[in-house]
Amino acid sequence: MSHLSRLAKPMATVCLALSLATFLTGPAAKADEATFQAFGGKAGLQSLMEDFMTNLLADPRTRPFFEKANQTRVKAQLVDQFCQALGGPCQYKGLDMKSAHQGLPSITREHFNALVEDLQDAMDKHKVPFSAQNKLLAELAPLHRDIEH
Amino acid sequence: MKSQLLIALLGGLMACSLPAVAASDIGAGGKLTATGGVTQLEGAAGGGLTPWALIGGYDTGDQIRPNAFYTRVQSGSYHLNAYGAMVGLYDRVELSFARQSFDTEDVGGLLGLGKGYTFNQNIVGAKVRVAGDAILDQDSWLPQIAVGLQYKHNDRGAVLRAIGARHDSGTDFYISATKLFLAQSLLVDGTVRFTKANQIGILGFGGKDDDYHVEPEGSVAYLLSRNFLVGAEYRKKPDNLAIAHEDDWYDLFVAWVPTKNVSLTLAFAPLGNIVIRDHQNAAYLSLQVGF
Numbered sequence: 001m002s003h004l005s006r007l008a009k010p011m012a013t014v015c016l017a018l019s020l021a022t023f024l025t026g027p028a029a030k031a032d033e034a035t036f037q038a039f040g041g042k043a044g045l046q047s048l049m050e051d052f053m054t055n056l057l058a059d060p061r062t063r064p065f066f067e068k069a070n071q072t073r074v075k076a077q078l079v080d081q082f083c084q085a086l087g088g089p090c091q092y093k094g095l096d097m098k099s100a101h102q103g104l105p106s107i108t109r110e111h112f113n114a115l116v117e118d119l120q121d122a123m124d125k126h127k128v129p130f131s132a133q134n135k136l137l138a139e140l141a142p143l144h145r146d147i148e149h
Numbered sequence: 150m151k152s153q154l155l156i157a158l159l160g161g162l163m164a165c166s167l168p169a170v171a172a173s174d175i176g177a178g179g180k181l182t183a184t185g186g187v188t189q190l191e192g193a194a195g196g197g198l199t200p201w202a203l204i205g206g207y208d209t210g211d212q213i214r215p216n217a218f219y220t221r222v223q224s225g226s227y228h229l230n231a232y233g234a235m236v237g238l239y240d241r242v243e244l245s246f247a248r249q250s251f252d253t254e255d256v257g258g259l260l261g262l263g264k265g266y267t268f269n270q271n272i273v274g275a276k277v278r279v280a281g282d283a284i285l286d287q288d289s290w291l292p293q294i295a296v297g298l299q300y301k302h303n304d305r306g307a308v309l310r311a312i313g314a315r316h317d318s319g320t321d322f323y324i325s326a327t328k329l330f331l332a333q334s335l336l337v338d339g340t341v342r343f344t345k346a347n348q349i350g351i352l353g354f355g356g357k358d359d360d361y362h363v364e365p366e367g368s369v370a371y372l373l374s375r376n377f378l379v380g381a382e383y384r385k386k387p388d389n390l391a392i393a394h395e396d397d398w399y400d401l402f403v404a405w406v407p408t409k410n411v412s413l414t415l416a417f418a419p420l421g422n423i424v425i426r427d428h429q430n431a432a433y434l435s436l437q438v439g440f
Contacts, residue, residue: 130372130375135332141285142287
């Protein structure tokens with residue numbers, strides 16, 4: 001016990017110092033090449049999107065937004081969007097997020113979070129490391145402002 | 150002995166306090182899992198020792214989902230049981246209740262209070278989110294900011310006055326700023342508390358002076374996965390009773406969030422001097438269940 005108590009204080013201090021370092025590097029450090037490769041590159045993203053769409057259609061919270069869509073087109077656009085967010089050699093050419101979601105039924109925070117959960121499940125299935133998952137989610141999370149309505 | 154047993158149960162993990170908000174999965178309700186944090190010692194959503202700006206529970210508007218918690222802290226000479234409930238409303242307001250029982254074990258006998266003499270404290274808490282979204286606003290530096298209060302009433306007024314405390318009840322006020330740095334899988338909280346409490350109120354309120362003391366607190370949690378986070382916390386405390394020194398608190402913790410509705414937090418916390426006993430290294434175990 002005494003070892004633990006001697007260690008606890010310096011360890012707590014180190015943790016707090018590390019968090020300061022995070023402040024200095026910025027809230028959303030840009031995804032890098034290694035992260036893109038952690039997803040298996042563009043081919044990995046295409047494979048990921050198959051399972052992501054399967055999850056979205058199986059989830060009663062998200063199904064209404066995707067069941068009537070052109071799913072092949074949505075998957076291709078998501079691949080480009082995620083690829084670009086990860087710094088990969090792609091360019092998303094679809095509508096901006098606000099326009100793309102305008103015609104859909106009302107999208108709430110609960111729906112948005114459900115989608116994130118379905119994406120996490122798909123990334124888990126594809127063995128994308130948790131830290132790489134979070135780098136992608138950090139890029140996508142702010143889109144909630146244009147998607148929710 | 151009991152604390153050593155607990156530590157052994159932890160499998161040697163230097164876990165400690167309780168915190169947890171693992172932010173990255175999403176809940177059945179409308180929140181990412183663990184984005185409400187775990188329940189801190191006084192009933193608010195937060196880490197183990199300190200409240201966070203996050204609003205607890207998985208409510209997103211349509212449904213209200215209360216959380217219940219039970220926490221046991223065992224040090225060499227004392228133990229504390231705490232239980233309570235909390236509800237989040239519209240991701241805006243959090244209301245909580247907690248009851249703490251601090252058992253003095255043998256020390257109570259040595260002090261003439263009787264072996265196992267127990268101080269009980271009820272805590273009613275409220276928290277309001279005033280700005281920001283700690284989880285989703287990843288393109289902004291703005292943390293989630295909340296203000297809160299904790300009204301505490303201790304049932305041992307006569308003894309508290311005898312040891313030099315001025316009141317058997319008091320209200321802590323705090324402001325918390327919490328940010329998830331998702332790309333780094335790191336959650337950071339800073340809290341400032343305005344308090345008169347001695348040992349968080351277990352030993353009453355006010356002492357050498359009757360002023361509010363401004364005390365910083367902080368938590369850092371690293372998300373290992375959707376189900377595990379580890380971290381550290383610090384809570385500065387007043388040292389305002391003439392009869393006994395009071396130390397600041399630290400903890401190291403591991404939280405396990407197997408599902409969105411359950412979390413288990415283990416912590417190791419060197420609590421320093423408590424009344425007549427120094428080096429109160431404590432094991433902390435907390436269970437939270439959502440409904």
